Amino acid sequence: MDRRIKKSQRAIEASLIKLMNQKSFEDITIHEIAEEADVSRGTIYLNYEDKYHILHKCMDAELNKLIESCTPNQSSLHEAGQQALLLQTLEYIKSNSDIFIMLLETKGVETFREKLLTLLKENMFIEVKLEGINQGMDREIFAQFWTVAVIGVIEWWIKNSLEYSSEDIAEHLFTILSRNEVVG
Numbered sequence: 058m059d060r061r062i063k064k065s066q067r068a069i070e071a072s073l074i075k076l077m078n079q080k081s082f083e084d085i086t087i088h089e090i091a092e093e094a095d096v097s098r099g100t101i102y103l104n105y106e107d108k109y110h111i112l113h114k115c116m117d118a119e120l121n122k123l124i125e126s127c128t129p130n131q132s133s134l135h136e137a138g139q140q141a142l143l144l145q146t147l148e149y150i151k152s153n154s155d156i157f158i159m160l161l162e163t164k165g166v167e168t169f170r171e172k173l174l175t176l177l178k179e180n181m182f183i184e185v186k187l188e189g190i191n192q193g194m195d196r197e198i199f200a201q202f203w204t205v206a207v208i209g210v211i212e213w214w215i216k217n218s219l220e221y222s223s224e225d226i227a228e229h230l231f232t233i234l235s236r237n238e239v240v241g
Contacts, residue, residue: 062104065094065096065100065104066104066114068094068095068096069090069091069094069096069100069101069104069105069111070111070114070115070118071094072090072093072094073085073090073108073111073112073115074115074156074159075093076089076090076093077159077163078155078159082108082112082163082164083164085108086108087101087102087107087108090108090111112163115160116160116169116172117172119153119156119157119160119169120169120172120173120176122149122153123146123149123150123176124176126145126149127142127145127146127149128180139231140227140228140231143227143230143231144223144224144227147211147214147223147226147227148223150211150215151215151219151223154215154219157215158215158216161173161212161215161216170208170212173208174204174205174208177204177207177208178200178201178204189238190237190238203234203237203239206233207230207234210226210229210230211226214226
């Protein structure tokens with residue numbers, strides 16, 4: 058892709074995020090995004106269908122950054138351990154809490170929360186063994202329950218001004234998950 062196109066897209070997406078810090082997404086217009094990005098409305102419509110398309114690109118970009126910064130290769134996962142990976146994820150979220158709060162509170166066609174739930178469910182609970190106390194559980198219901206619980210705690214944590222340290226949240230989440238034989 059042409060560098061000028063990428064530069065315009067970055068400016069448009071950054072402008073939407075900046076405007077969302079000032080007012081509700083629903084109140085933002087394409088005209089305002091174009092002015093903030095210093096591009097024409099035509100440039101926006103060459104790259105995006107509407108403001109919801111821009112929002113989804115912003116959400117996808119943030120999720121990709123989260124994945125890139127927090128996904129170890131298989132060897133480092135076993136070396137570092139699951140709790141260390143959880144802590145690394147929480148540290149990333151903490152350092153980007155402003156954008157996470159904003160995206161979690163934005164109402165769109167598909168919310169950031171739904172995308173985050175899907176990402177976590179597909180990655181964290183894919184290899185859960187339904188044995189012991191979890192024997193006989195439906196994998197889909199099990200994964201949905203724990204995914205919503207984990208995201209709920211993270212959402213509560215960042216919306217409450219990160220009162221607890223990343224280490225405390227990681228330790229509590231890991232303890233709850235391991236006691237219920239979700240991780241081990």
